[in-house]
Amino acid sequence: MNLPNSLTLIRIFLIPVFVLILLIRIPYGDFFAAAIFIVAALTDSLDGYLARKWKQVTKLGIILDPIADKLLITAALISLVELGRIQGWIAIIILGREFAVSGLRVVKAEEGIIIPASKLGKIKTISQIVAVILIILEKAYQPYINIPLGQWMMYFAVVITLVSGFEYFYRFKLHSGA
Numbered sequence: 761m762n763l764p765n766s767l768t769l770i771r772i773f774l775i776p777v778f779v780l781i782l783l784i785r786i787p788y789g790d791f792f793a794a795a796i797f798i799v800a801a802l803t804d805s806l807d808g809y810l811a812r813k814w815k816q817v818t819k820l821g822i823i824l825d826p827i828a829d830k831l832l833i834t835a836a837l838i839s840l841v842e843l844g845r846i847q848g849w850i851a852i853i854i855l856g857r858e859f860a861v862s863g864l865r866v867v868k869a870e871e872g873i874i875i876p877a878s879k880l881g882k883i884k885t886i887s888q889i890v891a892v893i894l895i896i897l898e899k900a901y902q903p904y905i906n907i908p909l910g911q912w913m914m915y916f917a918v919v920i921t922l923v924s925g926f927e928y929f930y931r932f933k934l935h936s937g938a
Contacts (some may be wrong), residue, residue: 764811765821767803771828774800775835782839782896794896800832801889829885830858836892845895846914853918854888857925864932875931880924887917 761769774796782793807825811817837851865875877885894910901909 762811762814762816762818762821764807764814764816765818765824767807767810768821768824768828771800771803771807772824772831774803775828775831778832779835779839782836783842790896790899794893797832797836797889797892797896804829804832804885826862830862833858833888833892840892840895845898846911850914850918854921857921861925861928864928868932875928878924878927878931880920880927884917884920884924887913887920891917 778793778796778800781789781796786792804825807821811821834855837846837854840846841848841851861881868875891910891913894913896910898908898910
């Protein structure tokens, strides 16, 4: 197993640790959870970068990497809904878009068309990661910054998520000739 695939597996193994630390009540739990989430999110960029740089792109990596990404965001959103820190509709919209675009990619892959991540898709991912981190750490910075940065960022992430989803389906329509 190469290093990029190992990083992807590390990200997957960090997910239950992240969820456990986020959901149990321990001193500084939010800081630990945010740190684990950040490490897991950084492995996403690092594994792809290393795989391309070292020419170690594998079928396993192509399959596991997007699954790991979606598992991380899904776990974070469901946990934040459970904690009452975000509304359920936010998680539904973001996760619905993820499933829809993944389904679209599978359909197009069967036709021999690979739909790569777009710039908007990458902005979507970054906005979701930043929003999750800000929501997790909201209690820590609220005494100093009395504005709901995390909620605002999450709303921005929802908008970017929807726009990028529409972009993928627009590109699908162009490829299908419809």
